[in-house]
Amino acid sequence: MSTTTELAELHELIGNLRRCVTSLRARYGDAPAMRRIVNDAERMLNDIDRLDIDAAELEMRGTPAHPRPTEKVTIPDTDYASDFWQGVDDEGLGGSR
Template sequence: MSSTTELAELHELIGNLRRCVTSLAAKYGDSPATRRIVNDAERILNDIDRLDIDAEELELSRGRGVVHPPRVSERIPIPDTQYDTDFWRDVDDEGLGGTR
């Protein structure tokens, strides 16, 4: 079974869960117990939505996804010259080693 089919099945199941939870809340009213069940169902729905977002990562971990080329480290030169004093105007000294 493909992950797309599995995710579609999860969405169908969470839809059924939501309908059951809504029915229970209508039957038993607003109480701490029904609010917990509603919150749990919403949390599960959010987790499944998150799984949809992470599906590509799951495919990558199984070796079926896009292979990204390795990063090439690039050195960025930092000059040794002094910065213009206007660069530091209105900047607070965070105590990085002395006074000015």
């Protein structure tokens, strides 16, 4: 199934959610539990809107947003010069070097 089809199905389900919440709200009114349900549904709808924005931004290609670097950087195993760490706190041990 393509991403476009999946998003269309998701929007159909969201439409069903809206109808159900509207029906429940008409039945139970403005009770605290109903307000929580409405708030939860609104959060889900907002998340779906963000999903649409992200899918459009990625052009629904399924490719990573950050391509892997083509050049490898070699990091030497030798110690750094002692003045490199001067004045830096080593938070892992609680002291300074």
